[in-house]
Amino acid sequence: MLNMMIGFFKDYFKYKESAKKQQRWMEKYCEQNNYAINPSWMMATNLKSNLCEMEETFGKRYCPCFEPSGEKELDKKMMCPCEFVEDEIKEYGTCHCALFGPADLSKEEWKASSQRLMDEYQVPKNLKDGVLDTRGMPLDPRRGMMIPDMMHQVKSTLNGYKGKALKVIVESEQEVKNLESIAKYRGYGISSEKVESHFEVALSL
Ligand code: SF4
Numbered sequence: 001m002l003n004m005m006i007g008f009f010k011d012y013f014k015y016k017e018s019a020k021k022q023q024r025w026m027e028k029y030c031e032q033n034n035y036a037i038n039p040s041w042m043m044a045t046n047l048k049s050n051l052c053e054m055e056e057t058f059g060k061r062y063c064p065c066f067e068p069s070g071e072k073e074l075d076k077k078m079m080c081p082c083e084f085v086e087d088e089i090k091e092y093g094t095c096h097c098a099l100f101g102p103a104d105l106s107k108e109e110w111k112a113s114s115q116r117l118m119d120e121y122q123v124p125k126n127l128k129d130g131v132l133d134t135r136g137m138p139l140d141p142r143r144g145m146m147i148p149d150m151m152h153q154v155k156s157t158l159n160g161y162k163g164k165a166l167k168v169i170v171e172s173e174q175e176v177k178n179l180e181s182i183a184k185y186r187g188y189g190i191s192s193e194k195v196e197s198h199f200e201v202a203l204s205l
Contacts, residue, residue, distance in 0.1 A: 002160075003159040003160030004156075004159060006159070006160070007159045007160075008042070008045075008046055008049075011046070011049035011050075011053070012045055012049060014049070015048070015049045015052040015053065018052045018055075018056075019045070019048040019049060019051075019052055022048045022051050022052060023048065026048075026099075026100075029081055029100070030100065030103070033100075034102065034103050035085075035100045035101060035102060035103060036100070036101060036102070036103045036105065037099065037100065038094070038098055038099055038100075038101070038110055038114065039107065039110055040110065040111075040114060043098060043099075043114050044099070047064050047097055047098075047099045050064030050065075051064050051080060053185075056185060057181050057182055057185045058178075058181055060075075060079060061079055061080050062075070062078055062079060062080065063078045063079070063080050063082050063096070063097060064080065064097055064099070065096055065097040065117075065147075065149075065152070066078055066140070066143060066145050066149055067145075067149045067150060067151035067152075067175070067178045068174070068178060069143070069144075069145060069174065070172070070173075070174030070177065074143065074144075077143075078143065080099075081095070081100065082095070082096075084096065084142050084143075085100060087142070088142070089101060089102060092113050092116060093105060093109045093110075093112065093113045094109075094110065094113040094114075096117070096140070096142075097117060098110070098113045098114045098116075098117045101113065120147050120148065121147070121148045121152060121156070123137070123148065125153055125156070125157060127157055130163050130165060130166060130167060131166075131167045131168075131169065132153060132154065132157050132166060132167070132168050132169065133169040134146075134149075134150040134153045134154070134168060134169060134170055134171075134175070135169060135170070135171050135198065137149075137153075150168070150170050150171075150175045150178065150179070151178055151179075151182065154166075154168055154179070154182070154203075155182075158205070161205070163205070164204065164205055165202065165203065165204055165205065166202075166203045166205065167200060167201070167202050167203075168200075168201045168202075168203060169198055169199070169200055169201075170198065170199050170201060171197075171198055171199075172199075173199065175199070176192050176199050176201055179192075179201050179203070180192075183203060188203050188204060188205055189203070189204030190202065190203055190204070
């Protein structure tokens with residue numbers, strides 16, 4: 001929890017200025033669709049920081065909850081605000097990331113959807129002796145992508161991680177590419193190799 005809070009405030013100060021740009025389009029989008037932004041300052045701030053980080057890491061405003069899939073059509077659909085908002089509002093009360101919801105959503109409904117999201121991302125990670133195996137997480141039914149995806153598993157592992165190296169096992173070549181973008185943005189060393197049906201990626205922190 002402490003590491004999560006440290007990470008939150010680090011990102012808050014890092015993206016404080018660029019988050020204002022996110023806030024502007026989000027307000028306009030909500031006004032046009034009769035939606036609202038999550039009323040929790042922490043949730044909304046965290047998601048805005050994540051949007052800024054996605055833009056800076058991958059060059060596009062991808063959903064803060066899913067790394068790029070490498071499939072052109074799906075990635076287009078996953079740009080925020082994504083194509084799944086309406087459908088997910090019907091299911092969860094808000095979009096998947098609990099950033100947008102109907103303007104008249106009650107405080108309790110916002111809280112419930114935010115809790116659903118946090119529960120999805122606080123699953124135990126498969127981390128042992130400096131090796132993080134990111135495979136095998138449940139799939140989101142709309143996007144066909146893991147929850148939490150490789151990127152979120154790595155990011156939360158690195159929050160407060162004391163080691164100088166982390167080996168990450170991933171399923172696909174696209175995940176290797178995403179890790180390369182993350183490493184470049186964060187200034188980590190990286191090397192990778194294909195081993196049987198998966199990839200092993202070594203990060204020097
Ligand atoms: S789920 Fe919400 S935050 Fe994620 S891309 Fe869709 S609209 Fe944006």
